[in-house]
Amino acid sequence: MIQEILESNQFLFLIALLLIVSVVVTKFSSRLGVPSLVLFIAVGMIVGSDGLQLVYFNNAEVAQLIGVMALVVILFEGGMQTEWREIRPVAAPSVMLATVGVLITTAIVAVTAKYIIDLPWLEAFLLGSIVGSTDAAAVFAVLKGKNIKDKVSSTLEAESGTNDPMAVFLTVTFIQLLSLEESNIWTAVGSFFWQMGAGLLTGIIIGYVASLSLNKINLDSSGLYPLFALGFAFLAYSTSSLIESSGLLAVYVSAVVIGHGELAYRYSILRFHEGFGWMAQILMFVLLGLFVSPSEVFTGSVMWSGVLTAFVLIFIARPAAVFSMLGFFRFSTKEMLFLSWAGLRGAVPIVLAIFPMLAGIGHSQTIFNIVFFIVLISALLQGSTIMQVAEKFKLVSERRINPIHSLEVISMGKANVEMLEFEVTDQNQIAGETLEDLSLPDRALINAIIRDGDMITPYGQTTIMPGDTLYILVARKVKKQLKKRLQALKEN
Template identity: 60%
Template sequence: MFDGVFNTDYIILMAALLLIAGVVTAKFSTRLGVPALVLFMLVGMLAGSDGIGFIYFDNAKYAQLIGILALVIILFEGGLQTKWSTVKPVTIPALSLATFGVLITSAVVATAAKFILDVTWLEAFLFGAIVGSTDAAAVFAGLKNVNLKERLGATLEAESGTNDPMAVFLTISFIQLLMTDQPNYYLLVGSFFWQMGMGLLIGLALGKIAIYAINRINLDSSGLYPVFAMAFALLTYSVTALVGASGLLAVYVAALVLGNAELTYRHSIFRFNEGFAWMMQILMFVILGLLVFPVQLFQLDIIVRGLILSFILILVARPLAVFISTIGMRFDLKEKLFLSWAGLRGAVPIVLATFPMISGLSNSQLFFNVVFFVVLTSALVQGSTISFFAEKLKLSGAKKETPIHSLELVSIGKANAEVIEVEISEDNALVNLSLAEIMFPKDVLVNAIIRNGNLITPYGETRIFSGDILYVLVSKHSKQQLKNLLDQKRSEDPVLKEAAE
C-alpha cells in the first residue's frame, strides 16, 4: 500500500516540478533569445535518465497520447484567437501551403533522406511526410511577440492550423504501404478526400452546436463555461477520428467558428484555454524531451545527417514549397522569403515520429532521433530569428488591437450583467468626447478608466483619450448596442450620432 502511495506522490511531485520548471523557462526564454519550446524539451532531456535521472520514460504510446491531446488543446486555443475577417482573405494561399506545400516539402526532403539515411524510397517518403508540416504550437508561440503584417501572420497561422492533417494522412499512408504487401492506392486517395471533407463538415457542425449550447445553457458557476467549451473540443476530435476523418482539422475549424461568434462568458473561455494550452504545451515538450535519450541523439552520425537534412529542409524544401504554392497569390519576394523562414517545425513531427516506433518499423528509432534533431535545429535557428527577419525585411505591421473582452462578474443564472473591457484606439470616434456627451444605451455604466497605468474614477465631464482602457457595466440585452457604439471610427461620426439619437 505504501509503495503505491509513494509512487503516486512521487509522480505528482515530479509533475509539479516539471511544470514549475516549464513556467520559469518560459519567463526567461525571451531574454535568452531562445524559443520556449526548446527550453521545455531541454527540461525534459535534463530530467530524463541521461540527465539528472529523476524520470525514466521510453513509452512511445503514452508520449503519442499526450502529444495528440496537447495538439487538440493548442489547436483549439489557436482557432479561438483567430479572427475570421483576418483569415478569410488568405484562405486560398493558406490551404495551398497546407496541401501542396506539404507535398512539395515532403518530396524534396524524402529525396534527400533516401541517400543521406540510406533507406528505401518508401521509408524516405515516410521521413519526408513526418517533417513535412509546420507546427501550430511553434508558429502560434513564435508569432505572439512579432508585430507582423496582418496578412502574413494570418497566412502562417492558418497554414499551421490546417496542415497537420495532411502530414498525419501522409505519415499513416506510408506506414500502411510499408506494412502491406499489396497496397491499394485508390483507397488512399479516397481516404484523403474523406478525411479532409468530413473533418471540415464535422468541425463546422459541432462548432455551431457548441455556440448554441454555450449560449443557451444556464450554469450556476462561470467557471463551468470554459470546461464546457473544452469538452466540445475533445468531442469534436474524438467523433471525427472515430469516423476515420481528420480530428485535428475538425478541432481547428470548430474553434474558428466558436472564436468568431458572440459567446456567453467569452473572456473566461478564452483565458482558460490560453492558460490550459500553455500547460499542455509545457507538458508535451517536456514529455517529448524525456522520450529522447541525449546519448543516442548527440552522436556524430546523427548530428551530421541531422544538420544536412535540416539545411535542406530550411533552405531548399520549404522555400521551394512556398514559392510554388503561392504562385499568383500576390506575395512579393520579401513576403515569400519570410513565409519560407517562418515555417517552424515543432511537436507535430516528433509526435508523428512515434507512429513508426509504435508500428515496429525498422529504422524507426533512427527516424525519431533525426526528426528530433531537425526540430531542435529549426526551433533554435528559425524560431529565435523570426523577429529579426521581420524587421530586416520591413514586414512589421500596425500595432495589434486589443480585443474587447467580457469580464463576467457573476453568473448569468443570478444576474444578467457583464463588464466590458475595451482599449480606445487613435481613430475611435469616442476620443476627446466627455462621458456626458456620449449617449450610451440604457443599462450602461462606465465603472473605471485605466490611463497610463493609473486608475481614474469617471465622472460626467471625464474625457476619453486614445489608449484609455474602459470598464463598462452593461446588461446582456444592451451589450450589442454598446459594442456597436465602441466600434465606431472617426470617419463614421454620422453613424455614431445616429446611434446616440
C-alpha cells in the first residue's frame, strides 16, 4: 500500500515537472524562432525511454485516444475564435483545398514514396494520405496573435479545420485495402460524402443547440459555462462518430456556430478554452514525443527518406495543390505562394500514423517514423518562417482590429446587464471623439477610462484617445449594437 502511494506521488511529481517545463519552454519558443509544438515533442523525447528514461510509454491505443481528445479541444477553441464573416468569402476555395487539394498532395507524395523510398504502392498511398492534410493544431498555434491579412489567414484556418475528413477517409480506405477487408470504390466514395455531409449537419445542429443553451440557461456559477460548452464539443464529436461521420469536422463547425452568435459569458468561455487548448497541445505533443523512439527516427535511412519526402511535400505537392485549386479564385501569386508555404503538418499526421500500427499493417513502423520526421521538418522549416514569408510578400495587415476576445464580459449577478472592456485603437471611429458625441445606444454607459495606467473619471467633454481602455455597463439586448459601434473603423 505504501509503495503504491509512493509510486503515485512520484508520477504526480513527474507530471507537474513536465507541465511546468512545457509551459516555460513556450516563453523561449518565440525567441528561438521555433514553434512551441517542436519543443513540446522534444520534452517528451528527452524524458522518454531513449532519453533520460524517466517515462516508458509505447501504448498506441492510449496515444491515439489522448491525441483525438486533445484535437477535439484544440479544434473547438480554434473554431470559437474563428469569425464566420471572415471565412465565409473563402469557404469555397478552402473546401477545394480540403478535398481535391488533399487528393493531389496524396498522389504526388505517394509517387515519391514508391520510387524514392521504395514502398509498395498501397503503403505509398497510405503514407501520402497520412501527410496529405494540413494540421489545425499546428496552424492555430502558429497563426495565433499574428497580424496576417484576413483573406489568407482565414483560408488557411478554414482549410485546416475541414480537411481532416479527407485525410481520415483516405487513410482508413488504404488500411482496409491492405488488410484485405472488403472494400468497394463506390462504397468508399459514398462513405466520404456521408462523413462530410453528416459531420457538417451534426456540427451545425449541435452548435445551434449549444448556443441557445448557453444563452438561455442560468447557472449558479460563471465557471460552469466553459465546462458546459466543452461538453457540447465532445457531444459533437461522439454523436458524429457514432453515426460514422467526421467527428472532427462536427467539432469545428459547432465551434464556429457557437462563436458566431451572441454568447453569454463569452470572455470566460474563451479564456478557459484558450488555457485548456494549450494544456491539450502540451499533453498531446509531449505524449507523442514519449511515444516515438529517437533511436529509430534519427537513423540514416529514415532521415534520408523523411528529408526527400518532406522536400517533395513542401516544394512540389503542396504548391501544386494550392495553385491548381486556387487558380479558379481571386488569389494573387503572392497569396498562393504564402498558402503553399503555410501548409503545416503537425499532430493529425502523427495520430493518423498510429492507425496502421493498430491495424498491424506491414511497414507501419517505417511509415510512422517517416511521418514523424516530416512533421519535425515542417514545423521547424515552415512554422518558424511563416511571419518572415508573410512580411516578404506584404501580407501583414497594417491595421489592428480588436479580436472578439478583447471584450471582457463580467457577470452582474442575475441582472440583465454586463460590463464590457474595450481597448481603443487609432483605427476605431470613436478615437478622437468626445463622450457626448459618441452616440452610444440607450442603456449603455461608460463607467471608467484607463489611460496610461491611470483611471479617468468620464464626463461629457472627455475625449477618447487611442490606447484607452473603456469599461462600459450595457443592457444585454443592446450589446450587439454597442459592439458594432465600438468596432467600427475609420474610412481610409
